[in-house]
Amino acid sequence: MPTFRDRYTHPHGVGGIRDDGGVAESARRARWRRYWDRHSKTYDREMCFVDRVLFRDTRSWVCQQVRGEVLEVAIGTGLNLEHYAPDVALTGIELSPDMLAIARRRADTLGRHVTLRVGDAEALEFPSATFDTVVCTFSLCAIPDHRKALAEMTRVLRPGGVLLLADHVASSVRLLRATQRVLEVVTVPLGGEHFLRRPLEHVRAAGLRIERHDRFAAGIVERLAARKPA
Numbered sequence: 001m002p003t004f005r006d007r008y009t010h011p012h013g014v015g016g017i018r019d020d021g022g023v024a025e026s027a028r029r030a031r032w033r034r035y036w037d038r039h040s041k042t043y044d045r046e047m048c049f050v051d052r053v054l055f056r057d058t059r060s061w062v063c064q065q066v067r068g069e070v071l072e073v074a075i076g077t078g079l080n081l082e083h084y085a086p087d088v089a090l091t092g093i094e095l096s097p098d099m100l101a102i103a104r105r106r107a108d109t110l111g112r113h114v115t116l117r118v119g120d121a122e123a124l125e126f127p128s129a130t131f132d133t134v135v136c137t138f139s140l141c142a143i144p145d146h147r148k149a150l151a152e153m154t155r156v157l158r159p160g161g162v163l164l165l166a167d168h169v170a171s172s173v174r175l176l177r178a179t180q181r182v183l184e185v186v187t188v189p190l191g192g193e194h195f196l197r198r199p200l201e202h203v204r205a206a207g208l209r210i211e212r213h214d215r216f217a218a219g220i221v222e223r224l225a226a227r228k229p230a
């Protein structure tokens, strides 16, 4: 049986046992918020390198496809901001106040009028069918319940709206997948970072139509545009 301490030090409880009955759930969220608050200081430096060597032109690939009212989920430090058209109607939500503070500064520096607020991807505080486009980049690997987050993104999309996703996913090369599996043993408990997820499968299962899709770098990077049925 998990002890009291176990439940409150592991984000998902012990051995995957969830206690979604309130207290444990908010303790889990608070833990990841603190994690990303701490990480905010070095995030941009690290991500610039990964963007250059692994994700390549993905930020502009995503941001150039947005239309109408746009929600960016888990916006982080706002690294996508410079890739949007200057007049985009953008709302961004983010779990970590410190990441969000950097995004605010970035928006000010770029002279962008965006609405930024603290929020949880797993429980979006917007009515259904609010946005024409929903964007999420490099965050579904880090959001604890990525299926719940995807269901929320689909809910807030208008019928006919587009979901734009980019992330690192399970490689298409078996040896690399095995390495990712080993990596996860450390990265999931320490940083909530998953390497074996494949959001595309859940998007398809939810009934969205994949309109554009790219996968590269041994299948590790995947980006897609999927339309919600009208």
Ligand SMILES: C[S@@+](CC[C@H](N)C(=O)[O-])C[C@H]1O[C@@H](n2cnc3c(N)ncnc32)[C@H](O)[C@@H]1O
Residues within 6 Å of the ligand: 032, 036, 047, 073, 074, 075, 076, 077, 078, 079, 080, 093, 094, 095, 096, 099, 119, 120, 121, 122, 136, 137, 138, 139, 142, 143, 144
């Ligand atoms: C790897 S960063 C990606 C940030 C940004 N999307 C980018 O492209 O650089 C993952 C982000 O997801 C955020 N995050 C994790 N869980 C979240 C949740 N449940 N709700 C909202 N944001 C969350 C973290 O705070 C962090 O800023």
